[in-house]
Amino acid sequence: MAGILSVTRVLAFMLMIFSATMLLPLGAAWWYRDGAQYVYDDGILITFGAGALLWAISRRHHRELQIRDGFLLVVLTWTVLPAFAAIPLYSYIKDLSWTDAYFEAVSGMTTTGATVIEGLDKLPFSINLWRSEMVWLGGMGLIVLAVAILPLLGVGGRQIFKAEAPGPMKESKLTPRMAETAKGLWLIYGAISLACFAGFSWAGMTPGDALIHTFSTMGLGGFSSHDASFGYFDSPAIEAVTIFFMLLAGLNFASHFIAFRARSLAAYGADPEAKWFLFVTIGSILMLAAYLVGAGTYEDFPTALRFAAFNTVSIATTTGFANTDYNQWPFFAPLWMLFLCSFATCSGSTGGGIKMVRAIILYKQVFREIVRALHPAAVHPVKFGNEAVPNNILFAVLAFGFMYMVILVSMTLVMSFTGLDIVTAFSAVVACVNNTGPGLNEVGPATTYKSLTDVQIWLCTFAMLLGRLEIFTLLVVLSPAFWRK
Numbered sequence: 237m238a239g240i241l242s243v244t245r246v247l248a249f250m251l252m253i254f255s256a257t258m259l260l261p262l263g264a265a266w267w268y269r270d271g272a273q274y275v276y277d278d279g280i281l282i283t284f285g286a287g288a289l290l291w292a293i294s295r296r297h298h299r300e301l302q303i304r305d306g307f308l309l310v311v312l313t314w315t316v317l318p319a320f321a322a323i324p325l326y327s328y329i330k331d332l333s334w335t336d337a338y339f340e341a342v343s344g345m346t347t348t349g350a351t352v353i354e355g356l357d358k359l360p361f362s363i364n365l366w367r368s369e370m371v372w373l374g375g376m377g378l379i380v381l382a383v384a385i386l387p388l389l390g391v392g393g394r395q396i397f398k399a400e401a402p403g404p405m406k407e408s409k410l411t412p413r414m415a416e417t418a419k420g421l422w423l424i425y426g427a428i429s430l431a432c433f434a435g436f437s438w439a440g441m442t443p444g445d446a447l448i449h450t451f452s453t454m455g456l457g458g459f460s461s462h463d464a465s466f467g468y469f470d471s472p473a474i475e476a477v478t479i480f481f482m483l484l485a486g487l488n489f490a491s492h493f494i495a496f497r498a499r500s501l502a503a504y505g506a507d508p509e510a511k512w513f514l515f516v517t518i519g520s521i522l523m524l525a526a527y528l529v530g531a532g533t534y535e536d537f538p539t540a541l542r543f544a545a546f547n548t549v550s551i552a553t554t555t556g557f558a559n560t561d562y563n564q565w566p567f568f569a570p571l572w573m574l575f576l577c578s579f580a581t582c583s584g585s586t587g588g589g590i591k592m593v594r595a596i597i598l599y600k601q602v603f604r605e606i607v608r609a610l611h612p613a614a615v616h617p618v619k620f621g622n623e624a625v626p627n628n629i630l631f632a633v634l635a636f637g638f639m640y641m642v643i644l645v646s647m648t649l650v651m652s653f654t655g656l657d658i659v660t661a662f663s664a665v666v667a668c669v670n671n672t673g674p675g676l677n678e679v680g681p682a683t684t685y686k687s688l689t690d691v692q693i694w695l696c697t698f699a700m701l702l703g704r705l706e707i708f709t710l711l712v713v714l715s716p717a718f719w720r721k
Contacts, residue, residue, distance in 0.1 A: 349458025371457030458556025556673025588671030
């Protein structure tokens with residue numbers, strides 16, 4: 237009980253801090269007089285009030301968080317905060333049910349970018365700003381932000397950071413203290429976001445659109461202020477800026493941090509993930525461009541390259557923007573892009589999927605088993621970069637890969653059982669588990685998730701949370717063993 241109250245104390249503080257994030261859309265609502273001011277007043281009061289109440293109940297329970305506490309806090313953060321983030325959406329959009337509002341908030345904060353809202357162009361600017369701000373906050377992770385301020389509460393951050401940090405290499409440190417690491421990551425994240433905003437402004441976006449799409453691009457979340465997404469702008473310059481920053485956000489932010497601190501690009505060359513990420517993504521762009529020309533979708537290679545580049549990078553990085561309805565392309569092309577979103581982004585990025593580091597380790601393990609079958613006495617360690625991968629990490633990656641496939645298959649079957657066609661069911665599960673957003677058929681880039689039933693929406697919500705928490709963080713808390721003393 238004491239442990240739960242200690243976690244509640246930290247969660248209460250996070251809720252009070254989270255209420256302050258609604259000040260930005262509140263200020264925008266007053267500035268533009270868009271009629272949505274009252275929903276942020278309600279959101280701030282309810283969120284801060286709930287945090288203050290929990291703080292009053294748990295304020296005397298002050299101790300260092302254990303590993304178990306870190307897992308619980310991470311899960312509570314990603315399930316409780318969206319409930320409060322949904323308040324402005326639920327209050328303003330009259331035909332939005334609570335199920336849909338929570339789905340939208342989870343989609344934003346997990347950087348999935350799947351939406352149930354139609355008529356984005358007619359929404360108040362502040363509502364679209366709040367949707368994209370959720371993506372930006374979720375991109376680096378509110379937990380990492382909490383790690384930077386937890387020392388003020390006398391609570392260490394390492395247990396939380398290990399539960400939150402993506403990828404299997406969670407023990408590596410960028411700085412001796414977790415708080416310094418979190419602050420450094422947020423500094424890099426903020427600096428690249430400012431550069432992205434400047435790039436969008438230079439390419440011709442209005443300041444409002446530039447801010448909204450900066451938040452969504454850096455968080456790799458795909459929320460737009462237009463139903464047509466980037467098809468609304470129809471601008472190669474804007475698309476080029478977006479591609480560049482999506483690729484940056486798809487790289488490991490630890491590499492950005494090290495490169496910035498060393499004032500050198502050598503950190504990217506030393507990162508095996510970065511090389512594979514860029515090689516796979518660029519290779520896929522060229523292949524799909526040639527395929528689309530050969531299939532007669534586009535008449536010339538430059539046009540095919542433009543659309544293949546933007547949409548391939550968008551889906552591979554799990555962003556979810558679109559500048560055309562690629563659901564109308566020959567089936568192989570969007571299917572290949574969905575395949576990419578399963579693994580292409582780097583660990584430590586704001587993207588989803590199993591991450592490139594796991595894909596590399598799994599590939600090398602398969603190759604090692606082939607070598608061992610031919611040469612049973614050979615010693616052939618799995619290496620990542622220049623270092624051998626420890627067996628405990630190798631076993632964890634294998635277990636993760638197995639659970640990932642089990643979840644995709646089982647959830648596809650369940651979604652199909654609820655009445656969806658197999659392509660919609662499979663693509664929705666893949667898009668949600670990998671935090672990508674648009675799928676195919678009923679949930680394609682030109683449509684929304686609005687046609688799904690409440691049961692299907694909750695299944696997709698669960699899939700998004702599983703993906704954002706990288707499966708095991710959520711499964712650990714849901715397991716009976718977690719709750720035994």
